[in-house]
Amino acid sequence: MSIIQISDLRYQYPASDFQLSINQLSIADSLVAIVGQNGAGKSTLFKLLTGLIQPQKGEININQQNLARLTPEERLRTIGIIFQDPSSQLFNATVEKEVAWSLSQLESDAELIQATIKKALASVGLTKLKDQNPFDLSLPEKKLLTIATVLAINPQIYLFDEPMMSLDWPSQRLVTVLIQHLAQTGHQVIAITHDMDWVAATFPKMVALAAGNVVFEGVPTNFFSCPEPVKKAGLLPPRIMTIAQEVFNDHQVYLTPQDYAEKHLVH
Amino acid sequence: MKAKNINNQDSRFSTWKIHLTVATTTLIPAAVGINYIAKALAEGLKLPLWLGSLGTFLASMLAGPTAGAISGFINNVIYGLTLSPVSTVYAITSIGIGIAVGILFHRGWFQNAKRVFVSAIIIALVSTIISTPLNVIFWGGQTGVAWGDAIFATMIGNHINIWLASFTDEFVLDLLDKFAVAYLAFLIYRQLPQRMINYFKDNQ
Amino acid sequence: MANYQQLSLNHLSFTYQHDRNPVLDDLTVSVPLNRIIGIIGNHHAGKTTLCRVLAGIVPQIISGKLTGDCQIGDQSPVRDWPAYNQQTGFVLQDPHSQLSGLADTVADEIAFDLLNHGVKETDIQQRVTTVAAQLQLTAQLQQSPDSLSGGQLQRLAIATAIVTHPNVLILDDPTSEMDPQGRRDFFNWLKTVTHTTIVIVSNEIDELCETADELWILEKGHLVSHGTPLQVMNHLNPEWQVTTPMVYQLARLMNWPLAIKPTLFPVTLNQLRRCVNVNHSNQ
């Protein structure tokens, strides 16, 4: 379990008036969702968390170690990122080689590499497709493949950028289970998402951004209990709350239908 | 049933009307873009190569010699207009490269690594034969690449004919460049999904 | 037998040229015109291919083997292209490639179809402004299309598809890059469209149940279920691995069946409202 400490961070793109500005943020939970509107700064924060671009001001520390000072190998072992668009990550001739590519930069033991690839492919259900050209896969399969490439390296921290996007329902379930498993086995998972139902059902902690600033940090129940920050972040509450409000004029916080049922069937 | 280019306009340009499908019309700008990027990446990595014909190669392989030739031509015209005006005249070279790649590919000379070797030599020759007169007319025989021009200067200094010196200068550079581009194109083409290859083949 | 007032598929099958297995396998179904048809299914179900058949992209532009028949009103996308194409709007899964690739501004981009259709220049401006207002793009009209966010780009793609006033509108996952508010606005707008047959592929099952008149479930190229959202959602087979709207999940958990048909559970807010009123008044 790692602790990410962000202090006094400023980042601005050249020729743009958008600025990401985070005074103090520590991410110490195993499952954290980052939410906000388009252009709120989520992706910029992710880019900074990969350590591949440096902020103009401030620093990011992971377990009290400055991210900027990690060697490329340490970085690969610490942080893995799964991008929104899987097509920009893939280039190898087969699914299997794709998973092997990053891994073989860290490991030299051929047997270990083989075993790891097998495991990674199995956990996303792509074993059968291991000899296929990655560009012949469907979009959800491509996305699962990019997850497998990171699973093979087994970093401490997983960054998922919009993992639910363009996935079908079975793949969404698979990824949810996978993320929960990672969190239970001592990894840290941070996910950018628009899907508030998913946040409400899956994430115990969340961070909301708006216009480059952190507007909320804490448990989802608190976030959704006051409509102001939700609106400020350009978001909608979980659908179950909308149903309760519109049908029963009930303005309490509910995260899932199960949550609603528990609170009501008791009486 | 394939969508063919219908153009009923009474046009002054009809003399050079070439039958292009919509697929080829969108492939060519993409190929030109790839030429640009490949060239920029080669410069970024400080490679002693141009790589600026990678897109032209791929367009020829996917949609035939005409598509390749047009990609090459437009590439040099646009490049000439925006960055280096003199390179416009090398459009003729690019047309030659596009046609050569298209024919060689069609005849199966891009099937395996060994054959690509032969193809690269032929394409380099084509390119050199067309470029040398242009080099002589515009640059007194130089190519503008330092170490190629060093060879040129040495040969001229030893009273070797300017045409032969210019040819050597160009050929050495072209050989290296076309080897690199031909193998890159070969490796990349193998990776393209079958549906993509079929699409451009169908819509030629 | 021919009914010119409906969209009908008759033993429709399709196999791509690069493929051996059919992507669509023996689809037969018919729906009256001017309805909203929602299509759901997991990957490799054939959703995108079905959209392509309905738009006439296959087999006209992408080749393959099509058998059976597809008829929309008095036209067939297979036999009556390009006349059919003139009356059809299509929104691709990837909004970036929906752009003409030759427009300086959003306004130019929307005008592209109208220019191609030979609409007079004076009419064009007015139609562009109207459509832009409908899709909340008025502020962006003079911006470059490259400067738009993913969600705005998707709205632009929709604008270019509807500016020609098509009879048939085919939308392949049109909200994937929109944020929650944008998505809600889009489906609200969709409800207001009239006199158009709309086919929409989406993962947004809640919104589909609210807006669609018909729901089709595709599974590995087969049409495994079709009917009203209420019927389809209440008769799911677990093998299809399809999710249900939250209204339905809640009603099942709370045991709030429909008053008129106690075997069915509601799938829209309005249905839920009605059965809850009945249940509450009974208790």
Next chain:
Amino acid sequence: MDIRNHSLQKTVRLHWYNVIDPVTKLLLALFLTLLSFQLTDLYFEVGLVLISLTLLLLSRLSVATLHAVSFSLFLIATMILIQGLFNSHNTHPLVTILSITLYQEGVLYALNMGTRILIIIFSIGFFMNTTTISENATYLESVGMPYNQVYLLMSVCYILPQIQQNLNKIQFAEKARGINLQRTLIQKLQSLLPIMIPLIIKTFDQSINRSITLQLRGFNSPERTIATPMYHYFKPKFNHYFLVFMIMILIGVKLWQIISNFL
């Protein structure tokens, strides 16, 4: 067409060079280039350089032109060096620096070629700096060029920024997956593949999709409304005929010179 120009005309003041149509500008560049090849007197060449430079300076100077000039000045310098030292006609020494002698004939030859290159750069620069992509596109269409050919020429300019965006994304993604340092030429070439393969597949995929949408959106339609040009140009027909006539004369003279050489 109304919507197209709306923004442009509001912001851009009408300059003298706006009343010259793009084709006239291009023909002028061609004419000046051919004339420079016809002339062998260095004074005349310098005169032409000044004329084309004046055209450029009276319009606008862009960074791209400056780049082109600086690149070619470097080449011209090496040309003077190589020709001055080794040209086969060298007989009269010009200067001697540290026992290296530059000869008059070679230097003159190189200067002559150098001026021609500058003329090309300046006159093309004048064309590029004073027209916009969409102006060229509308003009070409309005004078009867088939739309698909206009598209072919112009869409490159719109596609490049998109490819560049994709490139940045891909380079970042691959960097995040780790790319080893590359030293040898072969390694450097290999390191291009992780970038080029996704980029090329993505670019071609977008071409496929675009070719589909273009057909759906009526790209090939014969009833396309022809856009009206953006400005009222000054006697375009006359300019074209006049310049084409002059160009023909120059080519004719050149051909005659070549033929009479053989006779």
